[in-house]
Amino acid sequence: IFANGALVGETQVGRDGRWDMQAGALLAPGVYDLQIDQVEPDGNVSAVIVLPFERVAPEALxxxxxxxxxxxxxxxxxxxxxxxxxxxxxxxxxxxxxxxxxxxxxxxxxxxxxxxxxxxxxxxxxxxxx
Missing domain, CATH: 3.10.350.10 (LysM domain)
Incomplete structure (x- = not known):
């Protein structure tokens, strides 16, 4: 998982096909291009999705x-x-x-x-x- 091209973290897909990851303090409030790459066991990327994402500080909402x-x-x-x-x-x-x-x-x-x-x-x- 990348935010504006910087690696935020990695996670595994569960048996049910779901995954999650908490970026925590890694992402300061702001607007990001969030990119998620699906990587196969052999290391090849099989799917990519890029979405706009905005993290807002609770007090600013x-x-x-x-x-x-x-x-x-x-x-x-x-x-x-x-x-x-x-x-x-x-x-x-x-x-x-x-x-x-x-x-x-x-x-x-x-x-x-x-x-x-x-x-x-x-x-x-x-x-x-x-």
Whole structure:
């Protein structure tokens, strides 16, 4: 597992196909390109995935009334439909969070977005529920 090209650690896949690793103090708060390589017993890399990852210091996490935490299965369209009543309003969330969304089709669990109130006064309760 690499963060911005620097080795963070290694782990083994369990019999159930799952793995975990805790980076602990190795990753200071910031934005990283997280790269995970699947390495076969012979040492050859058989799969690679690279994802944007942001580690936030707990005291810096601002979950105000207009914040939403991305949950597994969320998309900007689904968030907008729930928050504003129309999926097409996803652009409101996208524009407010452009600095952390590389591709509006790819958002990730744990990301915290601002969900501005729309012209009708719709908003969020901080948990993604409008």
């Amino acid at each position: 601002n979950l105000g009334p207009d914040s939403v935490v991305v949950q597994p299965g969320n998309s900007l369209w689904r968030l907008a439909r729930r928050l504003y009543g129309e999926g097409i309003q996803y652009t409101v969330i996208y524009e407010a969070n452009r600095s952390q969304i590389r591709d509006p089709d790819l958002i990730y669990p744990g990301q915290v977005f601002q969900a501005p109130r729309d012209a009708d006064g719709a908003g969020t309760d901080g948990e993604g529920n409008g």
